[in-house]
Amino acid sequence: MMRQILLVAVSLLLAANASAAINEKEYAKCAIVEGEQARLECFDNLAVAKKLNVRQVKPASFVGKGKWYVSVDGGSKAVTLTLNADSGKNRWGKPVYLVVRCKNNTTDLYIGWNDYLGREASVMTRVGTNKAITQSWSMSTDKNTTYHNEPIAFIKELLDSPKLVTQVTLYNDSSVTAVFNTSGLANIIQPLRDSCGW
Known part of the structure; x- marks a missing residue:
């Protein structure tokens, strides 16, 4: 379970863009929270605060798409x-x-x-x-x-x-x-x- 929480945290960090970047202090604050549920809630709240909790639309990949x-x-x-x-x-x-x-x-x-x-x-x-x-x-x-x-x-x-x-x-x-x-x-x-x- 700890591994899953760490994966969520790393995913949040990687998904952040320059304007919504999570600084190390904010990340560290959540990482030291005791209890899995409380720690996960901290990371969820951080994602909401940084507007990272929305669905990310990714470009689709196609063969022969020209310049589209x-x-x-x-x-x-x-x-x-x-x-x-x-x-x-x-x-x-x-x-x-x-x-x-x-x-x-x-x-x-x-x-x-x-x-x-x-x-x-x-x-x-x-x-x-x-x-x-x-x-x-x-x-x-x-x-x-x-x-x-x-x-x-x-x-x-x-x-x-x-x-x-x-x-x-x-x-x-x-x-x-x-x-x-x-x-x-x-x-x-x-x-x-x-x-x-x-």
């Missing part, structure tokens, strides 16, 4: 696929990013432009060598992100293409063009499809 970052949260069944643009940055140099997500049984596809878009946004998209299409997309409350209105159909279109070109006009009338290498999406989409039931 994959996050699967088994507890909530949320699946998030994120891709930074190969080219396309806002005026401050922050990259444009694409997110395909299933959360709470809802599929979303959105583009984070990292810039203020104004009150409405028309997004031009060209999937592979197909003809470019301009459509009105929904927007986030901070007006920095656009949401595709028919995400599942658009995602299915992306599955057959290695490239997506997008463009939006910003509030100040300048435009941002972002090019995404969507290769590998077909290799990582299944957990998202399973989670959202399509």
Whole structure:
């Protein structure tokens, strides 16, 4: 039992990030508490105080995923696929990013432009060598992100293409063009499809 408690303590230490690091004095204080239950309670309280008691979402590993970052949260069944643009940055140099997500049984596809878009946004998209299409997309409350209105159909279109070109006009009338290498999406989409039931 002592070994299990020590394993829990070491796990807590390893899980801590820089902002929530447990200093040696706090760790030592719990380590010297007498009684297994009291010692475990001390470590549990330390984890709560340092906000280490939440489920840790780990990136999933896939073969042939291209440049996609994959996050699967088994507890909530949320699946998030994120891709930074190969080219396309806002005026401050922050990259444009694409997110395909299933959360709470809802599929979303959105583009984070990292810039203020104004009150409405028309997004031009060209999937592979197909003809470019301009459509009105929904927007986030901070007006920095656009949401595709028919995400599942658009995602299915992306599955057959290695490239997506997008463009939006910003509030100040300048435009941002972002090019995404969507290769590998077909290799990582299944957990998202399973989670959202399509």
